[in-house]
Amino acid sequence: MTNLISVIVPVYNAEQYLERCINSIANQTYRNLEIILINDGSSDSSKTICNSFATNDTRITVVNQQNGGSSIARNTGLEIAKGDFISFIDSDDYIEPIMLEKMLNLLLENNLEVVEIERNSAENNVVFDDSFKIENSITATKRIINTTSFQVWKRLYKRSIVENMRFIPNIIHQDVFFTIDVINKVNSIGFLNSPLYQYNRESIGIIRSNYSEMKRDIAIRATEYIKSNIADDIELNKVVNNYIVGYYTDHYFLLSRNTNFDQNGNYRKKLRTSILKSLNVSNVSLRSFMVIVLPRKVIEFISVSYKAVKSKQP
Template sequence: PAPPTPVPAVSIIIPVYKVERYLDTCVQSVLDQTFQDIEVLLVDDGSPDRCPEMCDAWAKSDRRVRVIHRKNGGLSAARNTGIETARGRYIVFVDSDDFLEPDTIRRAVAEQERTGAELVIFNLVYANDRGERWPTPDFTIFQDEILDEDGVWARYFALENQKIYYTVAWNKLYTAKLFADGLRFPEGKRYEDQFMLPHILHRCQNIACLGYQGYRYVQRADSIMAQGPASHYLDRPEYLLEWCGYFTEKGDYLRAEGLLNDAIKNLAEKDGFDLTTAQQRTRYRQACHDCSTAYGNLSRRTGRESMLLRAGLLRLGLPLYRIFLKHKT
């Protein structure tokens, strides 16, 4: 490969944890990119298998590869370590059990340079653990276009099974300046991409969207996101509440209330959560309290007294609030 420039154009961050079956395929797909001005940051998140040695072997075989060994802290912590180490003008995240098509980075960089977009989204396809494409969900619906922050949200809320195109961290080329003010993934959270999305979009004047399916998203039974339904984790109502606050600040009160009601509905399914620890019970109570606060905030913004009533009932508890809703219906 051609020698890299002292400061690479693109830093590709790959968090690594218990993926020895997939790691070589992933790294090879990155190094085989038609765009060669890259650095590859393998962030070994304290992996207990052969991954640390595999990472070191890659660094010895290709000067573009750097390895960071760190204590296990989870996916967000590993990504954040990569952000703090990256030198490139652009940042791309790749999950270590997935892989890129050969022309993905070249197309994304070319689109950024053509449009000046702060964020470039490239398309994806689902695949099995042998890398074979799945026909569904159908991501061929996405075409090349330039959107602003509000345009992305309009597209997102109009979708059903393809929302992942906009939400995930790994099918995107970010200008490094998006992270320059200390923006980082929330550590210790599931659905960290959803927590991050509003903050990323709010920093963008233009988002370039590509129809090119450059990312192969491998579905495996033991992945983090395969471990139970989303509604069983408090992270989901927590990010919905953050989104509610975000849309409230934007003045989109209808969408904010819809997200708030989704969070309340999720929290009402109390038996689905693991509340066996004091910490989890405290989180649950805080989320319920935050629903009341959010309705109070919406009431002040809109002048609707019915929202203030809902806030008061929520403060008294979800069971009473559900009785109110049943009676109202």
């Protein structure tokens, strides 16, 4: 085991899940790890938990810093990581014992720079067949956009790919920008269809918090970044158009029931224009059709009424 894997874990007020996360990393079948815990200004017992683990495991490094968000915490980890390979894990999640060994072996055996795995699914009908394939960058991009698999913790990276990259501070959907940039740096990605990453759906993070101006602005910024930074390929452009129609339609309805974030309707006008440009017979839905044909005030009424009905349901 000559290859060192640096595992970067941003930690913020994660005391409820943190021990489970760290244990899952420390107990990996692959032992040559550098575990970097970035305590991002936690106000709970997270710092104490991190220090306790570091006392008993020399592979663990704890960095304490003022709260700056997960982007800055990950950047801190990248700046000090010494590993030949880099992994990111979120502190409220955990990983299967074989995950890092499996990913590293596939990466080395196939001379790859990035290997991706799946996370556990909330749906019982999802089939994981444990198959492995090597995708070229266009095929990988299509799959990632189709399944919105931008999360950086799904991948193991060769150091040379990410050592000079940094996450954008103070934004959500930071993974979108990072993952698109990674794809543009590699010729192929290994994809293992196995749920080795256990994603925590109980924790309420900023992505799942209430709608906000930041969510509105970054949704548009991230989508425009995808469209502007992908390869010029007919089939890939179709996938992006499908993504735009679905994603912008969702945000149009969110703004329609949160009108304080779009009082003059300018954002919805921008979204509607982009939907129109991307719409075709294969990706149109009832909701996207409503956005195109119905007046803004009508959709506001529908959205607010729907929200009221849902709130009364047990």
